[in-house]
Amino acid sequence: MNMNYALLLIAVPLAVAFLQPLFGMISKKFTKWVTFLTLAFNFVYSLCLLNYVMTNGPQIAVIGNWRPPFGINLYLSALSLFLATIIYFVGTVVSFYFIGIKDKPIDDKLSLVMLLVVGAAGAIVMTGDLFNMFVFIEILSIGTAILIASRDKGLSYKGALKYMIFGSIGSSMLLFAIGFTYGTLGTLNLAEIALRFHEINPTLASFIVLMFTGGVFVEAELFPFNMWVPDSYEGASPHINAILSGIVSTAGIYAIMRVFMTVFGINIGDRIVIYGKLNFNAILITIGVITTAIGELSALTQKNIKKILAFSSMAQMGVIAFAIGIGNQIALTGGIFHLFNHAISKALLFLVAAMIIRNIGSADIDDMEGFGRHNKFLAIIFAIGAFGIIGIPFFNGFWSKMYIIDGAVMRSTPWTYFALSFILGAALIEAFYYFRIIYKMFNDKKITAKNRIHPFAYISVALLAIVVLTVGIYPSLFSNILNHASAGIFDRVQYITTVLGMGVLR
């Protein structure tokens, strides 16, 4: 099998995206179907590639026959393709939901941007080159800003501007980090940097890592760079939030995992330590705890359902950063699993929230009192998603959080136990505010519906709920993929030999 066909995963969405204005001349509905079909193709194709990679080991796609370390290559491992599959799956479901929304004049442009964002996120998780990663992060952040602004309200422009401010500062810092890496090592190929990163002076290495955080923490919604989260999520349409939370943050966390662990890390004992003067693992754990604490406490005080879900999304990213900071394989497996669970459950919650807001015409949770009596199906689906995020036993979040706790206990230093207690306490707060919403929904109160909901919307959330329930009841479904995926981060030698072994220096 020629792996170069994997390029279609990036080329098809980008090519179709710029044809959308032409399709838009036929009909706005048509562009939405094109978006859906393109992303569905990507989903199926990445699933096939994932299957191939699981049996034959990681592969690389060399572009234009410029073998690594020159030229550009895509690295196709279990982790990349697993996350790409999640991204395309969430994209497919959201675009299916998008078909059911009433047509607006800008819908062909929105389909264009949606394809760009999903295509760029898929490219971030597959690329093996720092320069490419930068370009796709930029495409992702520009596209995301357009999506946020597309609601055409004052608040959404404010959210988009905030996102642009953080994104631009972050990308400048990222470029600085790339410049320093190139200046010291003379290469931007991730595998070659991974091979030679420990040759750099430890102080400079720490500086590069710190500069790098600016670029990827924005997308990953981690602490100092997450101030855009409340405004942007509140300003954007709720189904756009499903993309923000399910796709953009997944790509951001992947960039952190791949670059910080595989490329900047060194294997010490049973875990990966980020190379440099600073103990960046401890910093990452601290950032994770701070992000989680801020996210959960802010969510508790909010009344707007979009803001509650946004802060909850931020908190989950903190939990994953904590898992990355611990750095042993079990915690990493848990981190990847939690990333999957978060993407699915949060996309589900945001889509249900979008339907509820559309149905009752308000985003305030006080106005949702009695919604469960009015529309049982949606309320139950919302409860399923919420249970998945909280981690009630026999829902998907439970298993991933168990992995993370297991990894943290294995690490067993006083600081990890202390941080873990914070994460668990935050999970309690989370359970409290989700149960409050669910309780309000099932209160006895008459509610008047304003707008009808399209059946496509029901189908898309039902699909996500089925995934949540399946993973919760049968968590070993993905255990093989997850083990391969975390080994893909953990086994740095395999990464380097797979990429450079194909190269000119073999």
Place this chain on the structure above:
Amino acid sequence: MISAIFFYSTAFVLFLIGLFGVLTRKNVIKILVSFSITETAVNLFLVTVGYIEGGKAPILTNTIGSIGIHNLKFVDPLPQALVLTAIVIGLGTTALSLVIAIKLYKNYGTLNITKMDGKI
């Protein structure tokens, strides 16, 4: 001949000026100008990283055989490609931010970000 350290320090100072502008200015347009300054700083830095004195374009020609391949100073085109891409991306970002600024002015009647708070 100005040494490379001059350009490095200029890039760093420019970056700090831009960052200061972004953090302290209240006017959206001034914030966007500060962004442009940071972008320029990064581009200057990248060009300086890739600069080799007396370097030549990495193209194989007939004259190379007589000089000997090890006596040649080739410039790696990678930083140049990086800077070109960064400039184009910077253009796109600035254009989009300016559009957002126009829309903000139409919605709020002001460009001051502190005065926008509290209004919906």
